[in-house]
Amino acid sequence: MALNVYLSGEIHTDWRDRIVAGAAGLDIAFEGPVTDHAASDDCGVRILGAELNKFWHDHKGAKLNAIRTRRGIAGADVVVVRFGEQYKQWNAAFDAGYAAALGKSLIVLSPPDHQHALKEVHAAALAVAQEPEQVVQILRYVLTGDLPG
Numbered sequence: 001m002a003l004n005v006y007l008s009g010e011i012h013t014d015w016r017d018r019i020v021a022g023a024a025g026l027d028i029a030f031e032g033p034v035t036d037h038a039a040s041d042d043c044g045v046r047i048l049g050a051e052l053n054k055f056w057h058d059h060k061g062a063k064l065n066a067i068r069t070r071r072g073i074a075g076a077d078v079v080v081v082r083f084g085e086q087y088k089q090w091n092a093a094f095d096a097g098y099a100a101a102l103g104k105s106l107i108v109l110s111p112p113d114h115q116h117a118l119k120e121v122h123a124a125a126l127a128v129a130q131e132p133e134q135v136v137q138i139l140r141y142v143l144t145g146d147l148p149g
Contacts, residue, residue, distance in 0.1 A: 003143055006076035006099075007032040008069070009092035010084030011040075015109065015132045019080070022136035026143055031072045033065060040065055062091075073099050078142070080135055083110040083118060093121060100124040107135055 005028055007016045020030055034040045044051075044060025051057040069091075073079055079099035081092050099106045108125040109132065110118055122128045129135050137148045 001143065002027045002029065003139065004029050004031070004075055004077045005139065006030075006072045006079045007082070008073070008079060008095040008099075009082035009089050009109070011035040011037060012086065013084060015082050015084075018132035019135050019139075022133055023139055026140060028139060028143070031076070033069055033072075065091075069095060070098070073104060074102060076104055078105045078107060078139070080107045080109055081121075083108070083114055083121075085111055096121045096124060107138060109135055 003026075007019065007030055011033070016030075016032060016035070023030075034043070041058070041061050043064045044062070045057050047064065048060055051060065073095060076099070079095065081096040081099070083089050083092055096106060096108060106125045107127045107129060108118065108122055109129050110122075112130060115122070127138055129138065140146055140148075
């Protein structure tokens, strides 16, 4: 049974790499957003033309990125959304809500000090993990029924 997993959220750390490496050998296809921050920010103006106003620059990029994100989440069996320490991932909150609205199995990956701020997002999730390795253990359990250790 293959599993399609969309990895959404924070793009500044190696959490995606840790999940993909940890899931090696499992029948999982991973997908996610463009993680090159500059490319993600500038895709709209690079493809559709320059904007003088930063709002419209960001607006174009956000809409093009939304096409990729919506397709990825819609095609996923499981959506993992990471809320990182340093940056405010407002788009991750949207992705979590979108995934939940589509009835996708949602795993939230967030630090313990975000518990209160993310209580509604956590309530929509089927699991809340603190480390990428816990996400791997969840995915392994889902596919094989095996518990860690």
